[in-house]
Structure formats: structure tokens, C-alpha cells
Amino acid sequence: MGYAMVMGEALIDLLEADLDGEQVYRQAIGGAPLNVAVGVARLGGAVRYAGTLGSDVLGDRIAAFLRDTGVDDRGVRRVAAPTTLAVTTFEGAEPTFTFYGEPPSYALLGADDVDLAGAAGAAVLYTGSICLLREPFRAAARAAWRTSGPLRVFDPNVRPTLLPDTAAVDALRDLVEEFSATADLVKLSSADAVTLYGEHDPAAAAARIRGLGAGAVVVTCGSKGAHVDAPDGATMIPAPVVAAVDATGAGDSVMAALISRLLATGRLGGVDDWTGHVRFALSVAGLVCERKGGAVAMPTPDELRARWG
Numbered sequence: 001m002g003y004a005m006v007m008g009e010a011l012i013d014l015l016e017a018d019l020d021g022e023q024v025y026r027q028a029i030g031g032a033p034l035n036v037a038v039g040v041a042r043l044g045g046a047v048r049y050a051g052t053l054g055s056d057v058l059g060d061r062i063a064a065f066l067r068d069t070g071v072d073d074r075g076v077r078r079v080a081a082p083t084t085l086a087v088t089t090f091e092g093a094e095p096t097f098t099f100y101g102e103p104p105s106y107a108l109l110g111a112d113d114v115d116l117a118g119a120a121g122a123a124v125l126y127t128g129s130i131c132l133l134r135e136p137f138r139a140a141a142r143a144a145w146r147t148s149g150p151l152r153v154f155d156p157n158v159r160p161t162l163l164p165d166t167a168a169v170d171a172l173r174d175l176v177e178e179f180s181a182t183a184d185l186v187k188l189s190s191a192d193a194v195t196l197y198g199e200h201d202p203a204a205a206a207a208r209i210r211g212l213g214a215g216a217v218v219v220t221c222g223s224k225g226a227h228v229d230a231p232d233g234a235t236m237i238p239a240p241v242v243a244a245v246d247a248t249g250a251g252d253s254v255m256a257a258l259i260s261r262l263l264a265t266g267r268l269g270g271v272d273d274w275t276g277h278v279r280f281a282l283s284v285a286g287l288v289c290e291r292k293g294g295a296v297a298m299p300t301p302d303e304l305r306a307r308w309g
Contacts, residue, residue, distance in 0.1 A: 002123030002266075003046035004259050005075070005150070007114075007141055008033025009106030009131040010051050010062050011084040013248065013294060015095075028248075029065050030086060030294040031106060032129040032157045035249045039256025039298040041070045043284070045263045048118060050075030050144075051131070054083035054105035065295070077113050081105040088248065094222075095248045098161050099130070107134035111143040120147040124262050126255070128155035130162055132175055145179065151262055154183040154214075155255050158192040169195065177212055184215040184268055187255050193219060202227040203234060215268055218258065218278060220251055220285075226278050233271035237278045240308070242286040249294030250285040256298065257281035283308050 013030035016023065033051065040047040049071050053059040055078045062083070066073045084101035109131075119125055127141045145152060156176045163169050173196050180186045186209050188196075193205035202219035206229035209217045217229045225239040261277040262268070269277075284299060287307050291297035299307075 004124040005122040006037040007050045007127040010034040015088045028293040035252035036256045038295040042298040043260040045260045048072040052079045052108040058083035079108045107131045107137040109140045110136035111139040119144040120149040122150040125150035126153040129157035151184040153185045154179045155187045158195045181213040186214045187218045190221045228274045230271040239282045240286045244289035253285045253288040254281040257284040
């Protein structure tokens with residue numbers, strides 16, 4: 001089993017909560033790529049994280065959390081910027097994010113900061129999410145993506161609050177298609193597909209992205225499950241029934257679980273393989289939804305066995 005290299009943002013989520021009838025915000029370490037890295041580590045995979053952390057007390061807490069969860073932090077660079085905050089409100093269990101901090105502490109990794117040998121030596125290379133909206137991180141991700149060797153895994157993780165107009169959506173669509181065209185796996189949500197393409201049918205969205213050149217596509221559909229499109233077929237996989245309290249990080253846990261399966265098998269496989277991978281990933285996400293918070297909710301194999309048998 002090799003290691004995964006995960007590139008992207010780390011930040012602090014401020015999660016809306018109720019305390020004795022008063023609205024408060026609970027602090028949680030987050031950022032989709034950081035959640036993915038922690039999820040892989042918690043599932044027993046070897047993972048390196050590459051990104052920037054603010055040089056403040058919040059950045060110190062994120063750095064300590066990465067070390068404590070067993071994530072290799074050799075790709076971390078500290079920067080002179082306050083740690084970005086994501087204020088998170090909820091409709092039911094589904095979160096909505098508003099981001100604060102300029103320049104964003106998470107997007108300051110440059111192309112010269114990337115360990116290209118480390119990227120090339122990885123079994124799996126992941127990037128995606130909101131860090132790709134900004135330079136210099138976008139150049140860093142492109143530099144790593146051009147290395148040969150790893151399986152390339154991409155997640156657009158669209159955040160509509162960062163897309164002020166149709167021009168921004170168009171630019172993001174172009175970027176998503178650039179990375180998807182050479183990805184071995186693309187994972188996106190049904191909400192991402194609606195924002196990018198106005199497409200409400202996950203099968204159509206997956207087929208469209210597969211048509212760009214992606215090896216396999218997984219479209220998560222919340223409590224309905226996920227649609228997977230592989231070279232030899234496509235299918236819809238139902239999600240387990242859970243009592244969801246907080247869906248923060250659920251999609252990231254799906255990606256973490258899929259990466260852990262790729263690390264374990266070392267190959268992409270066909271639709272039957274992906275069906276097994278996605279069933280496992282949905283069981284991980286179901287447990288995450290029954291817990292509070294993003295990165296801290298990522299489960300271990302023992303916790304999965306205790307919940308699902």
C-alpha cells in the first residue's frame with residue numbers, strides 16, 4: 001500500500017448551534033481537503049497533506065490536529081495570514097458556508113512550494129475544492145497534477161457563495177473540466193452538478209464528466225445514495241438509513257473512503273469494484289452524518305464495525 005497526497009485548504013468552521021436557547025458558533029477544524037486527509041488516516045491509510053496554515057493560534061491548532069491524527073505534514077507551509085473562517089449555518093442537517101479572511105490563508109501554496117517528487121511517488125494524488133479558485137494555489141495544483149505516477153482524484157466541492165455571477169460559474173466549469181479530463185476518479189455532489197451544469201439527473205451529470213475523459217465518476221445524492229459511472233457500466237447505490245444530525249464533511253468522507261480503497265487495491269477496476277467501494281464509502285458517510293463536525297467526525301474501522309456490523 002502506498003500513500004495518498006492530498007492538496008487543498010484547511011480552515012476553521014464556525015458551526016451554528018443552540019446553547020440553552022441562545023445561538024452560538026462551535027469551532028471545528030475543517031476544509032474539504034483537510035477532512036479528506038484526516039478521513040484517509042483514520043481509516044488506516046498513509047496520507048500526506050500539502051497546504052498552507054495561518055501563523056496564528058488557530059493555525060497552531062490545525063497543525064497539532066494533523067499530527068495527532070497521523071497525517072504526514074511535510075507538505076505544510078505556515079503563512080503570515082489569519083486563518084480563514086467558514087461560518088456554517090444549517091437547514092436541517094445540510095450546511096451552508098460563508099467564508100471570511102482575505103487573503104485566504106488556505107490558498108497561498110505556490111508552485112515552488114510543492115514537493116513534485118512526493119507527488120509523483122504517491123499512489124493517489126487528490127486536489128479540488130475552493131482553493132482552486134485562487135492563485136497561487138491553482139498553479140501549485142496544476143504542477144502536481146502534471147506529474148506521472150499517481151492515480152489522480154478530483155472533487156470540485158462547489159461553494160455557490162464564492163461564485164458571485166455567471167462569469168464565475170463559467171470559469172469554475174472550465175476549471176472543473178480541465179482537471180476532470182485527466183482524472184482517474186471524479187467525485188461530486190448532485191448540488192455541484194446543478195450549479196455547474198443545471199443538471200438534476202446524476203446519471204446524466206456523471207456521463208457528461210466521464211465523456212471528458214475521467215476514468216470513473218461518483219455523484220453523491222445525499223440520503224438517496226450515489227450514482228457511479230465506470231468504463232464498463234453505471235449504477236445507482238442506495239445509502240444506509242441514518243439519523244442525520246450534521247452532514248458537514250459527509251461528501252469528504254466519501255472521498256476519503258474511496259481513496260482508502262484505491263490505496264488498498266492499487267487499481268481502478270470496473271463497475272462491480274466501484275459498487276463495493278461506494279457502498280463502503282456511503283457507510284462511512286452515514287456514520288459521519290450521525291456525528292457533529294467535519295474532520296473530528298471521521299470514523300475508524302473499529303467504529304464502522306461497531307455501527308454497521
